[in-house]
Amino acid sequence: MTPRTTTTAGVGTPGHPAGAALLTVRELRVSYPGEGRRSRRTEVLRGVDLDIRAGETLGLVGESGSGKTTLGRAVLGLVPIASGTVTFDGERIDKAATARRRALSRDLQVIFQDPYTSLNPSLTIGDTLAEPLIGQGADTQEARGRVGGLLDRVHLPADAARRLPREFSGGQRQRVAIARALALRPRLVVCDEPVSALDLTTQRTVLDLLLEIQEQTGVAYLFVSHDLSVVRCMSHRVAVIHQGEIVESGDTGQITGSPQHPYTRTLLLSSPVADVAEQRRRREQRAAARAASAD
CATH class of the missing domain: 3.40.50.300 (P-loop containing nucleotide triphosphate hydrolases)
Known part of the structure; x- marks a missing residue:
């Protein structure tokens, strides 16, 4: 990248x-x-x-x-x-x-790692997105009125508000988590x-x-x-x-x-690449770098 x-x-x-x-x-x-x-x-x-x-x-x-x-x-x-x-x-x-x-x-908001556990499975997406707004003092009607805009911002359809998290893929659930963070x-x-x-x-x-x-x-x-x-x-x-x-x-x-620090260079070598030969060369370099840092 x-x-x-x-x-x-x-x-x-x-x-x-x-x-x-x-x-x-x-x-x-x-x-x-x-x-x-x-x-x-x-x-x-x-x-x-x-x-x-x-x-x-x-x-x-x-x-x-x-x-x-x-x-x-x-x-x-x-x-x-x-x-x-x-x-x-x-x-x-x-x-x-x-x-x-x-x-x-x-x-200050947060987006957690796992989209499968970061959403309440018993709440609809609309309720999930309205919850932080209501918690900050918005009335229910105002909060639900903003849900459509949040879904649009993360490129999900408006009818997603009526559905449960289990009806969505991992990527879609993470979009919901992003929308909640932006609410x-x-x-x-x-x-x-x-x-x-x-x-x-x-x-x-x-x-x-x-x-x-x-x-x-x-x-x-x-x-x-x-x-x-x-x-x-x-x-x-x-x-x-x-x-x-x-x-x-x-x-x-x-x-x-x-990178100047040996640890940063090791992280860089750990990044995956599509070329198999290059990936093998990186593994060898990473192993050598770890061995050198351990001495």
Whole structure:
């Protein structure tokens, strides 16, 4: 996939100056308790720093267990933070009370990885999309009136509102999840591996939809993925996370074209390619790189 070269520099959104950080994370640390009563806590994030500007996509890439999903959840207030700060539009939110967190959901939303478990199977699609609107104070009639527009935005037919999730494919369910995330017109969406559970053709369709929505609305994305090739086509900038630390960050072309850190180079070699011989060569290079880093 071709690296995304469009820059957000000089482009702002209403109420937010161009170039200013919408989200700022500083020295963020998250740890989980061990299994036994006397076990030491496991530090999952170790002093992470990152910034996301309005209208920008920051790709956060790393292998399973690197801490990338925990970072997204920490931004959303879904995991406790040991230390550090999370600032959204100039306001510290890392210690926000429950009521404030509920209010922040207007601006901060999430798209989860699995479209099969992220939707309530007993609710129609219309009820699923109306629920966050009603939760933020809209009356039922107003909420249902906006459902059609949300379905249209993600290219689903209006009659989808009357159907249940089981009647849709994985890609269509993920479109519903995207519509739900957009319902409150957020300014930042955490995309937590949003296409990893989909086949390659459906992945491309969903990625194109996310790009289209960003161009239309100016929403910012924290795009979390293990796949550097996906991050490359989606992101203006990339941050590489390894064992709870950001080991390399910069413009997408720089990180994916000439990575400096050995771990980033290993991730790049892990990206699948169509050519069988090239894929074999990459596997050999990856194995050599892992062996060298272990010495």
